[in-house]
Amino acid sequence: MEVFGLKNCDTCRKAMKALPEATLVDVRKDGVPQALLKDALEQFGDQLINTRSTTWRGLDSAEREAPPLELLAAHPALMKRPLIRAGGRLSLGWSPEIEAQVRFAV
Structure with missing residues (x-):
């Protein structure tokens, strides 16, 4: 099981605490x-992009x-977390x- 997120993201920390068998993949680093x-x-779909971040x-309008x-690819922290x-x-x-x-999937 892999959790794609950020090591300093509160939501990712909650997921990792609940899933000790999972591996955290830091999207900025890795x-x-x-x-x-x-x-x-x-x-x-569009839910993958965190437009509240x-x-x-x-980002300017052209980048968006x-x-x-x-x-x-250019801004991994834009991904809603955790994936x-x-x-x-x-x-x-x-x-x-x-x-x-x-838990059911594992």
């Missing part, structure tokens, strides 16, 4: 595989118009429902 981003974009607010995969890959399934965000899905 990046996210392009194939995984494609799969996540197909599954979650500080990174998003720092870039294709989502280019945006995420969890468990048992061949992807989950986005963290809630009791997602925790149950992830």
